[in-house]
Amino acid sequence: MPHLELMLFFLVIAFVYASVGFGGGSSYLAILALYGLPFKEIRLIALLCNIVVVTGGTILFVRNKQVNWRKILPLALLSVPMAFVGAMLRIEQQTFFILLGCSLLVAAVLLWFRTRPKDPEGTVSAKVSFAQDSVLGGSIGFLSGMIGIGGGIFLSPLLNLIGWDTPKKIAATASVFILVNSISGIAGQLTQLPPSINYQLIGMLLLAVFVGGQLGSRMAIMKFNPVMIRRMTAVLIFVAGVEVLYKHLV
Numbered sequence: 001m002p003h004l005e006l007m008l009f010f011l012v013i014a015f016v017y018a019s020v021g022f023g024g025g026s027s028y029l030a031i032l033a034l035y036g037l038p039f040k041e042i043r044l045i046a047l048l049c050n051i052v053v054v055t056g057g058t059i060l061f062v063r064n065k066q067v068n069w070r071k072i073l074p075l076a077l078l079s080v081p082m083a084f085v086g087a088m089l090r091i092e093q094q095t096f097f098i099l100l101g102c103s104l105l106v107a108a109v110l111l112w113f114r115t116r117p118k119d120p121e122g123t124v125s126a127k128v129s130f131a132q133d134s135v136l137g138g139s140i141g142f143l144s145g146m147i148g149i150g151g152g153i154f155l156s157p158l159l160n161l162i163g164w165d166t167p168k169k170i171a172a173t174a175s176v177f178i179l180v181n182s183i184s185g186i187a188g189q190l191t192q193l194p195p196s197i198n199y200q201l202i203g204m205l206l207l208a209v210f211v212g213g214q215l216g217s218r219m220a221i222m223k224f225n226p227v228m229i230r231r232m233t234a235v236l237i238f239v240a241g242v243e244v245l246y247k248h249l250v
Helices: 005-018 025-034 039-063 069-088 093-113 130-147 152-161 167-192 199-221 227-249
Strands: none
Touching: 005 025, 005 039, 005 199, 025 039, 025 093, 025 227, 039 093, 039 167, 039 199, 069 130, 069 167, 093 130, 093 152, 093 227, 130 152, 130 167, 152 167
């Protein structure tokens, strides 16, 4: 079976991202782009892996009563349909890789710093704005649908920056956000899937992220914070972003 090393890469990525409430879509895209897979298949694989990883995380967050559905609703209200619209857009391969490269650079910076509120577990001072959260969710959802990620890596740092809630509840929110956007994104892609799909490759990668995601989600509940590994991942996707842009801009 070719590319067995991909299973290890995806397992580690799922572990790291799940431990901080993310699905890992940006890093899956980065790795697959370097392997030169068809871009439509790349988007599909990234979203499927997202769903596998964050489903387990979402269940654990719900069981631990970290999910505030009332606050999540405004974020998801526009993000879900906008992710569907973004995924339905018929963009050229060149455009996709330019968007991907730019998104990877931004994601790398956000993953490296991962801004936190000054008072991680204290009283939340930010006021909830239905309109603001809806616009924020819709914008991230649209971009996520186009490039094939769940959007949590963009959403989480922004919510931490404004003190939207405690870090653990923001991680739980990001997990739910990624899950619903990934499902919506796949639904939007159904009209333009490639004629031939490597189901064997998809199956082995889903198995890898399932194992990594389950381990990472449990570490998240235990307040595990893999800073060094997370920053190594940030370097990886930054380099991948630069290489993607270099290949498609030069």
